[in-house]
Amino acid sequence: MEINKTVQLEAARALVTALESDNEASVEHQLAILTQSQESELFHEVGKLTRELHDAMNNFNLESRLVDLTENDMPNTRERLNYVITTTEDAAHKTLGYIDQTLPLASELKLTAEKIDESWHRFRMREMNADEFRLLSKEIEVYLPEVKQHSEQIHANLSEMMLAQGFQDLTGQVIRQVIDLVEEVEDNLVRLVKIAGKHIENKPKDNKEVDPIKAEGPQINAGDNPDVVNDQDEVDDLLSSLGF
Amino acid sequence: MKILIVDDFSTMRRIIKNLLRDLGFNNTTEADDGLTALPILQAGGIDFLVTDWNMPGMQGIDLLKAVRADEKLSTIPVLMVTAETKREQIIVAAQAGVNGYVVKPFTAATLKEKIDKIFERIDAQ
Numbered sequence: 625m626e627i628n629k630t631v632q633l634e635a636a637r638a639l640v641t642a643l644e645s646d647n648e649a650s651v652e653h654q655l656a657i658l659t660q661s662q663e664s665e666l667f668h669e670v671g672k673l674t675r676e677l678h679d680a681m682n683n684f685n686l687e688s689r690l691v692d693l694t695e696n697d698m699p700n701t702r703e704r705l706n707y708v709i710t711t712t713e714d715a716a717h718k719t720l721g722y723i724d725q726t727l728p729l730a731s732e733l734k735l736t737a738e739k740i741d742e743s744w745h746r747f748r749m750r751e752m753n754a755d756e757f758r759l760l761s762k763e764i765e766v767y768l769p770e771v772k773q774h775s776e777q778i779h780a781n782l783s784e785m786m787l788a789q790g791f792q793d794l795t796g797q798v799i800r801q802v803i804d805l806v807e808e809v810e811d812n813l814v815r816l817v818k819i820a821g822k823h824i825e826n827k828p829k830d831n832k833e834v835d836p837i838k839a840e841g842p843q844i845n846a847g848d849n850p851d852v853v854n855d856q857d858e859v860d861d862l863l864s865s866l867g868f
Numbered sequence: 869m870k871i872l873i874v875d876d877f878s879t880m881r882r883i884i885k886n887l888l889r890d891l892g893f894n895n896t897t898e899a900d901d902g903l904t905a906l907p908i909l910q911a912g913g914i915d916f917l918v919t920d921w922n923m924p925g926m927q928g929i930d931l932l933k934a935v936r937a938d939e940k941l942s943t944i945p946v947l948m949v950t951a952e953t954k955r956e957q958i959i960v961a962a963q964a965g966v967n968g969y970v971v972k973p974f975t976a977a978t979l980k981e982k983i984d985k986i987f988e989r990i991d992a993q
Contacts, residue, residue, distance in 0.1 A: 790973045843951075853958065857968050
């Protein structure tokens with residue numbers, strides 16, 4: 625800038641001298657120098673503005689992750705949260721279903737036991753005739769295998785209810801991912817606000833390398849993705865293809 | 869037979885523990901990720917390892933690799949019980965020396981089948 629000023633000043637002085645001495649060629653020459661220097665200043669300013677604009681655009685590019693978050697991760701999160709709703713709903717229904725199945729089994733055992741207990745008490749008090757006793761023996765004969773069968777069924781139902789609680793792990797993994805995403809969105813928004821406030825921070829773009837075996841938790845739309853197995857059978861097939 | 873169950877969710881550890889008890893394995897112990905599991909394994913006495921994949925701290929796949937790399941632990945059978953279902957992950961687990969791979973959600977029958985298979989193979993050796 626200083627050099628430019630000196631050039632201009634010199635040209636201006638030379639121009640005055642040329643005008644006073646009526647040196648037309650020199651006047652034209654000095655005018656050309658002055659115009660050129662002004663143009664170069666203008667170009668310089670335009671150049672500076674262009675660079676500023678470019679930098680500003682680049683900084684917005686830095687925030688492309690934000691665009692990516694909005695376009696991809698947000699809809700994905702909606703699916704994830706829907707997965708949480710469906711999974712918890714399924715687990716609740718499954719558990720409630722097994723409870724509905726189990727309660728009558730327990731009530732039936734209790735009712736028959738009460739009836740037999742009462743008859744047994746009468747037998748012990750010698751209040752029972754031979755016919756009644758035959759009936760009681762028959763009832764006990766039917767009841768005992770029923771106890772075994774019902775207990776087995778109750779045990780199986782309780783095991784199923786226990787397995788249904790696995791939803792907490794599956795949905796927990798998904799909710800953790802959503803929490804991570806919310807934190808990332810928050811960070812990016814803070815950076816955007818900083819840029820908008822002209823406190824531009826030139827953070828280098830983080831080139832996260834994609835790890836092909838990074839843990840991802842439950843797959844939400846497994847059916848659409850050929851890279852993902854859909855059930856235990858497919859796991860077994862894949863492993864047996866590997867010589868397992 | 870002492871079994872170490874590694875999962876970051878206590879509910880899942882409880883489910884696996886109860887299922888194992890139903891299968892006759894009463895002696896189990898728990899850890900919530902690879903970092904807490906390794907010292908338990910190194911202390912000795914663990915005959916079988918059941919581990920999740922996706923855990924904070926040390927992941928199941930790294931625990932598996934650490935176990936296989938440790939001279940004293942390298943022969944412990946490892947069953948992975950996980951929601952990770954990418955083909956590449958299953959292949960990597962197989963290459964790392966996993967003995968069985970069960971995907972969540974699973975059934976009691978699947979868990980029993982895989983455990984039986986692991987012990988059949990060990991008995992055959």
